[in-house]
Amino acid sequence: MKRRKTKTVTVGSIKLGTKYPVVVQTMTKVFTTDVNACLRQIRQLETAGCGMVRIAVPTKADTEAFAKIVAKTTIPVVADVHFSAARAIEAIEAGAAKIRLNPGNVKDPKDIRRIIDCAKAHKIAIRIGVNEASIRDLKADVPAAKRTALMLKELKGYVSLFEKTGFDNLVLSAKSANTVRTIEVNRAIADTFEYPMHLGLTHAGLPEDAIPSSSVAIGTLLAEGIGDTIRVSIAGDPVQEIQIGRAILQSLGLEQKQGPELIVCPTCGRCQIDVVSLAKKVKRLLKGVTKPLHVAVMGCIVNGPGEAADADIAVCAGAGKGLIYKNGKKIATVEESNLLDALKQEIEKY
Numbered sequence: 001m002k003r004r005k006t007k008t009v010t011v012g013s014i015k016l017g018t019k020y021p022v023v024v025q026t027m028t029k030v031f032t033t034d035v036n037a038c039l040r041q042i043r044q045l046e047t048a049g050c051g052m053v054r055i056a057v058p059t060k061a062d063t064e065a066f067a068k069i070v071a072k073t074t075i076p077v078v079a080d081v082h083f084s085a086a087r088a089i090e091a092i093e094a095g096a097a098k099i100r101l102n103p104g105n106v107k108d109p110k111d112i113r114r115i116i117d118c119a120k121a122h123k124i125a126i127r128i129g130v131n132e133a134s135i136r137d138l139k140a141d142v143p144a145a146k147r148t149a150l151m152l153k154e155l156k157g158y159v160s161l162f163e164k165t166g167f168d169n170l171v172l173s174a175k176s177a178n179t180v181r182t183i184e185v186n187r188a189i190a191d192t193f194e195y196p197m198h199l200g201l202t203h204a205g206l207p208e209d210a211i212p213s214s215s216v217a218i219g220t221l222l223a224e225g226i227g228d229t230i231r232v233s234i235a236g237d238p239v240q241e242i243q244i245g246r247a248i249l250q251s252l253g254l255e256q257k258q259g260p261e262l263i264v265c266p267t268c269g270r271c272q273i274d275v276v277s278l279a280k281k282v283k284r285l286l287k288g289v290t291k292p293l294h295v296a297v298m299g300c301i302v303n304g305p306g307e308a309a310d311a312d313i314a315v316c317a318g319a320g321k322g323l324i325y326k327n328g329k330k331i332a333t334v335e336e337s338n339l340l341d342a343l344k345q346e347i348e349k350y
């Protein structure tokens with residue numbers, strides 16, 4: 001997949017831009033002042049594959065806690081700043097690898113200039129993150145098409161304040177809760193600027209709503225080569241945000257799948273064994289496997305042999321039986337009641 005050409009921006013120990021992998025990030029969801037809880041959550045996120053973590057710093061006590069968190073964290077830590085230039089400066093001095101500013105609520109050019117000077121002195125990056133909901137000129141009756149233009153206008157005006165001072169260590173984002181608008185505005189940003197882009201929906205909702213809408217918005221843009229870091233925003237566990245973010249990257253081939261991969265047919269009226277229950281058991285079996293291993297569980301012979309040909313191990317159901325395939329070749333026919341054991345043996349051989 002051809003990535004959009006961007007300049008390279010350094011964020012602590014990582015780099016963002018065309019030549020570097022797309023980074024999955026999220027935010028901590030415990031009080032920043034609870035340093036231990038924050039650090040615990042960051043460890044869980046790192047284990048899940050989080051490449052950079054953002055932390056809210058609404059008060060001075062939060063930027064003080066932020067310094068302690070940064071000191072004990074290896075991945076880059078980003079301060080999420082709203083409303084306050086003082087918080088931005090405190091966070092930079094506390095060791096932020098990047099800060100996020102919202103043009104909708106940090107507006108005074110003198111404040112912005114002070115933040116830029118501080119960011120330059122500490123050689124850190126700044127993300128300018130426009131949110132549809134905090135755009136100045138936005139009124140309830142502004143039609144959808146104009147909202148996209150307003151977001152872009154807000155971003156252009158803000159970026160120009162930075163460029164006038166020669167500061168270009170920028171990452172850009174524009175988020176809406178609306179999937180189509182998020183895609184449109186990010187395409188427009190990609191056409192206008194060469195800065196790396198952070199993708200995501202905002203306020204996307206509970207997992208059942210947020211996962212499909214984020215996957216469509218982020219996936220569409222990534223498939224067009226747009227996006228250098230992503231955040232799947234879910235009202236829920238941030239570890240799940242990382243898991244879904246990585247799954248999006250893996251589905252587009254932007255991240256190598258680690259460990260086993262399980263293909264399962266969705267089942268239909270042709271299905272001849274209990275595929276779902278078998279697949280759940282196979283998934284449990286694969287939990288301990290760290291090697292790349294491609295396993296397929298298929299309900300009948302329509303697509304079964306085709307998937308089996310691509311899999312290391314596959315089962316393709318017949319009436320009350322399963323045909324076991326290894327490296328695309330049929331090696332055994334097994335009664336349904338013995339299928340799990342037979343698959344287990346083959347998985348263990350790997």
Ligand code: SF4
Pocket residue numbers: 265266267268269270271272298299300301302303304
């Ligand atoms: Fe249906 Fe067979 Fe396809 Fe499974 S593999 S969805 S059972 S046709």
